[in-house]
Amino acid sequence: MEDVNKLTDQELFSFVEFNASESEKTGSSDYSYWKSVVITFLKNKMAVALLIIMLSLIVFSFFAVATAKFEYTKIFRDAKLQTPNSTYWFGTDLLGRDMWSRTWYGTTISIKLAAVVTFFDVLIGVVIGCLWGYVRQLDRFFTEIYNIIYNIPTTIYLMLLTYILTQGFWTLAFALCSTGWLGMARNVRNLVFMIRDREYNLASRCLGTPLPRMILKNLVPYLVSVVILRMALNIPTVISLEVTLSFLGLGLPGTVPSLGQLLAHARTKFMDFPHLLIFPTLIVSVITISFYLVGNAFSDASDPRNHV
Amino acid sequence: MLKYSLKRLLQSILTIVIILTVVFLLMRLLPKDGYFTDEEIMKLTEDQKYARLQEQGLFDHPLKQLMDFYSKLFKGNLGYSIRIQKNIPVMKVISEKAPISIQIGLIATLIGLVLGVLLGVMQATNKGKIIDKLGTAYIVIVNAVPPLVYYFFIWVFLTSWFGLPMRLKIGDYKSYVLPILAMSLTSIASYALWIRRYMVDELNKDYIKLARAKGLPYKNIMYKHVLRNALVPMVQLIPASLLLTIGGSILIESIFSVPGMGSMLISAIQKKDNPLVQAIILLYSIMGVFGVFLGDILMVFIDPRIKLDTKGGSR
Amino acid sequence: MERNKILSAKDIEITFSLRGRKLTAIRKCSLDLYEGETLAIVGESGSGKSVFTKSFIGMLDNNGSITGGSIEFEGVDIANYKKESQWLDIRGKKIAMVFQDPMTSLNPLKIIGEQIREVIELHQGIKGEESKRMAIEMLDKVGILDPERRYKQYPHEFSGGMRQRVVIAIAAACFPKILICDEPTTALDVTIQAQILDLIKNLQKEMGMTVIYITHDLGVVANVADRVAVMYAGEIVEVGTAEEIFYDARHPYTWALLSSLPQLGIKGEPLATIEGTPPNLYNNIEGDAFASRNTHALKIDFIENPPYFDVSPTHKAKTWLLDPRAPEYEIPKTIQKLREKTGGKS
Numbered sequence: 001m002e003d004v005n006k007l008t009d010q011e012l013f014s015f016v017e018f019n020a021s022e023s024e025k026t027g028s029s030d031y032s033y034w035k036s037v038v039i040t041f042l043k044n045k046m047a048v049a050l051l052i053i054m055l056s057l058i059v060f061s062f063f064a065v066a067t068a069k070f071e072y073t074k075i076f077r078d079a080k081l082q083t084p085n086s087t088y089w090f091g092t093d094l095l096g097r098d099m100w101s102r103t104w105y106g107t108t109i110s111i112k113l114a115a116v117v118t119f120f121d122v123l124i125g126v127v128i129g130c131l132w133g134y135v136r137q138l139d140r141f142f143t144e145i146y147n148i149i150y151n152i153p154t155t156i157y158l159m160l161l162t163y164i165l166t167q168g169f170w171t172l173a174f175a176l177c178s179t180g181w182l183g184m185a186r187n188v189r190n191l192v193f194m195i196r197d198r199e200y201n202l203a204s205r206c207l208g209t210p211l212p213r214m215i216l217k218n219l220v221p222y223l224v225s226v227v228i229l230r231m232a233l234n235i236p237t238v239i240s241l242e243v244t245l246s247f248l249g250l251g252l253p254g255t256v257p258s259l260g261q262l263l264a265h266a267r268t269k270f271m272d273f274p275h276l277l278i279f280p281t282l283i284v285s286v287i288t289i290s291f292y293l294v295g296n297a298f299s300d301a302s303d304p305r306n307h308v
Numbered sequence: 309m310l311k312y313s314l315k316r317l318l319q320s321i322l323t324i325v326i327i328l329t330v331v332f333l334l335m336r337l338l339p340k341d342g343y344f345t346d347e348e349i350m351k352l353t354e355d356q357k358y359a360r361l362q363e364q365g366l367f368d369h370p371l372k373q374l375m376d377f378y379s380k381l382f383k384g385n386l387g388y389s390i391r392i393q394k395n396i397p398v399m400k401v402i403s404e405k406a407p408i409s410i411q412i413g414l415i416a417t418l419i420g421l422v423l424g425v426l427l428g429v430m431q432a433t434n435k436g437k438i439i440d441k442l443g444t445a446y447i448v449i450v451n452a453v454p455p456l457v458y459y460f461f462i463w464v465f466l467t468s469w470f471g472l473p474m475r476l477k478i479g480d481y482k483s484y485v486l487p488i489l490a491m492s493l494t495s496i497a498s499y500a501l502w503i504r505r506y507m508v509d510e511l512n513k514d515y516i517k518l519a520r521a522k523g524l525p526y527k528n529i530m531y532k533h534v535l536r537n538a539l540v541p542m543v544q545l546i547p548a549s550l551l552l553t554i555g556g557s558i559l560i561e562s563i564f565s566v567p568g569m570g571s572m573l574i575s576a577i578q579k580k581d582n583p584l585v586q587a588i589i590l591l592y593s594i595m596g597v598f599g600v601f602l603g604d605i606l607m608v609f610i611d612p613r614i615k616l617d618t619k620g621g622s623r
Numbered sequence: 624m625e626r627n628k629i630l631s632a633k634d635i636e637i638t639f640s641l642r643g644r645k646l647t648a649i650r651k652c653s654l655d656l657y658e659g660e661t662l663a664i665v666g667e668s669g670s671g672k673s674v675f676t677k678s679f680i681g682m683l684d685n686n687g688s689i690t691g692g693s694i695e696f697e698g699v700d701i702a703n704y705k706k707e708s709q710w711l712d713i714r715g716k717k718i719a720m721v722f723q724d725p726m727t728s729l730n731p732l733k734i735i736g737e738q739i740r741e742v743i744e745l746h747q748g749i750k751g752e753e754s755k756r757m758a759i760e761m762l763d764k765v766g767i768l769d770p771e772r773r774y775k776q777y778p779h780e781f782s783g784g785m786r787q788r789v790v791i792a793i794a795a796a797c798f799p800k801i802l803i804c805d806e807p808t809t810a811l812d813v814t815i816q817a818q819i820l821d822l823i824k825n826l827q828k829e830m831g832m833t834v835i836y837i838t839h840d841l842g843v844v845a846n847v848a849d850r851v852a853v854m855y856a857g858e859i860v861e862v863g864t865a866e867e868i869f870y871d872a873r874h875p876y877t878w879a880l881l882s883s884l885p886q887l888g889i890k891g892e893p894l895a896t897i898e899g900t901p902p903n904l905y906n907n908i909e910g911d912a913f914a915s916r917n918t919h920a921l922k923i924d925f926i927e928n929p930p931y932f933d934v935s936p937t938h939k940a941k942t943w944l945l946d947p948r949a950p951e952y953e954i955p956k957t958i959q960k961l962r963e964k965t966g967g968k969s
Contacts, residue, residue, distance in 0.1 A: 248558070284454060523746060
């Protein structure tokens, strides 16, 4: 037992004045929720890579459409069914239209559709979800509506709607929105329930925490992560539905080269001309898989249990 | 128990009634051309058309139309097909097409269930390892990519690789293989995803901690406790998924030219045969609701914790 | 009285890695467990009591591990066990554990009887009717009436106290050498608490088990313990017989714990508390961890961690106050009162 500071035994073994504030020093945790979310997300290399790929693809598609050499509707009668070459980078289709511009145009259509639908889904979903969760009397009512809509097979419903209304971008968008908000609303409603029923919220209220702060710190993190997750998963769904419907001839009108239309188009000829199929397929797959995986990665990252 | 079943049954019936009414009203918005054949559209004058429609009660007060609809419904009369098979009762038309859809739908769901659960269990017991990652990759692809893409892929490539037919012919069992396979892909992914998720959720629970402290080996815990408990909520999903698949994947029927209900619906829509469209949609909706109802009832049998009317609200 | 050491932990260090940082939950703890005794480990939440005992059955969380020391049990250093299969020989069979919350400890979808029978079949290799009979016998032993009928029931058909009895039945079914009870009565009503403690006591006598109680409730300690170990910030700061700890406590933390018993409060005056909060175990701790909250702190407490000083062959404490160079000190008034009230020696 050596004296580290060269103090005498007497001095070392003297009482020290009790200091209350020293005793409180624990070193607080430097945990910041959002910082941890970002860090955890960035640790997932694949998700980050996909995010970059996906964003580049989207930006590029718009760029490609704007700078395309040939307009997507222009028919070149003597250039039918050409395989990819130096003039027509993706080849041409049955009628002699440039596949490069058609494919990228179709991509932008799908993206636009997904964006519009998702925007409204979020808007309507969040608003209704909050109402649903907050006003107890409405719960029964909305739950019934949810059960009803949930039980109608989506594809069928969409087919019906496009059958009744004229085919077009906005019809499809409307049709997709009319059921899409449900899932979002349900999630938001569950969140609102949580906000009321969880004890830490009750405790916050008792401590006199002002409502805006409670909403910001307790509700918003959950809300944002749920909304982003839903959005990310919504997009592949929307694209899938559009592709399916267009393929069946019930989506966008035949003149609009959506990705689904392109696939429908390729139906009869692709065996000899695979190029009609490959590019739309590839692009669709990359976009949908990216959104799905990035969405899941974000969801994992926003779960505090993963912030280890 | 009985009280709960009854309550759920009534709820389901109410839901069906509401769906029926909504579909009916939507149908009233259908293009009026759907009530005439092509010939008739060209030949009949506006007045004649109007008269015909009036005859069918299409200009009556909506409520009256609704009443008529229900009364006819109870008599089993869903109308006559206008375009597809002129003047043949819709019921007959559907019943001709239904069997094949049901057949392949049933088999596909069964395969989906078995393989899906197998995959999910393998994933959960080997969490983080290669099989888990592969399984997840499979699920991601099936869920993210538009089904059309991989159905197409199967139709295009697997048919030539394995020398299987590209169109389904009733009776030719070789031609059934690929459509059923394609249809089961999404089921497999669904079931795998759910079972894995349920199992992983169970793993975090306290009673599993005790099971470990008891000295139970890993495999024992996984199968006798985790899996067994995870299967319980699964039961609820099965009937609904079964019935929806039976509805016949519309896309599959289109690609493989399966002469089932799905293709029928497409033709009916393309040819604007209103009564037929209406009837098929009704059928699908009823199946969906019924499926969910069955699932709830099954849950009561399987889960000992559920008593009478402790369950409410939505899924 | 020569007693066998049934388990001996020496200089155990347990660390967890959290968000890239290391947290040292247990900082060199040593503990000897003697056959047949009842040892109570007391301390605040977060002192490390549960973590310490979990290491005896290899049930630390995934991000934790034993990074130092040894645990000798049946001639083997089990702190070295790396494979799950090694632990399977100990868990439930030689060392069993009873957890805190009976409401969630049982599998809700399996009948009670099966959950007991499972353990019997596994560890004793007895199957069929015989194991069922033994399970029913166990139910009877823990005081569940009509055991034959109860055997077939599900957990949700039992009350909290009865579920805890079932958990105890499961733990005791294979006659383990050591039974670790992690706050077994905290989640139960006061009236039920006494019953459960009695049950464990009786089973212990009947089966010759050694019992470790983890608790923050000194009332429970007074009821059941032969020896007591007091933990603070991942260290055992004082250990001795129950009498010695209650009537002759030497560590300032133990004084503070005892003082905060509501029973010692004077009407009209504020209850005694311990100022401050436990230290952050991410950081390296210099000196005595309790120093900043210690009203009897010496300067050296802030510089160097005290070693154990023996007060008696069975009683030692980790405080510089026991060093021969330490000045005279006054035992806190509340402790004096405690000794007077109970007529104990000082």
